[in-house]
């Protein structure tokens with residue numbers, strides 16, 4: 243299984259999905275999803291355990307791994323925010339002066355990465371589950387980038403919408419006020435109405451949020467795979483993975499000799 247903008251490989255420790263950076267960004271950033279496998283089975287969602295396995299091959303840099311609370315707070319990939327500290331946030335910003343790598347964890351919520359070049363290159367990792375998508379964390383990150391980095395050119399922004407639960411497996415009851423709110427806020431093609439519940443296509447909604455910000459469609463890549471249906475590659479909270487998580491990592495290759 244593969245989609246444009248992504249490259250899937252199988253390592254001993256598990257499935258790895260690289261986000262393919264455009265030429266303009268490749269020398270600044272890498273981003274990689276460690277999906278299902280031995281490493282994440284054993285870590286059971288604990289980023290310190292994951293980093294104990296991976297840190298050495300990434301030069302033992304500090305790792306930012308926030309406590310995800312389904313909000314829109316974004317912190318910087320700074321060693322003052324790094325493990326063992328777990329500040330509350332659902333987004334992490336990497337920029338040229340970052341002193342740490344960035345990470346987030348997922349099981350059904352959608353991992354989103356957006357990156358671009360303004361006066362300096364920037365990259366955000368985002369946790370966009372139902373609540374994060376309802377609060378439009380993608381637009382919050384892009385607005386944050388516009389404020390921080392000058393000479394903002396939307397044609398030089400890219401986004402990767404990574405595997406999350408699909409509409410066929412994600413319903414919320416109609417007596418849930420947040421479901422009613424989402425049914426009104428989300429674009430029509432992301433919402434399916436049934437008798438007692440709504441089904442939501444979070445990946446499609448996130449793509450339309452990023453498109454609405456002005457990012458060109460050809461710069462938005464979606465790994466359109468449902469975590470609950472593709473259990474050989476991913477973990478799924480709704481399908482029974484209470485603790486195990488896929489692990490999204492981003493950093494700067496200048497620290498790694500990956501260039």
Ligand SMILES: [Zn+2]
Pocket residue numbers: 407408410411468469470471472
């Ligand atoms: Zn599914």
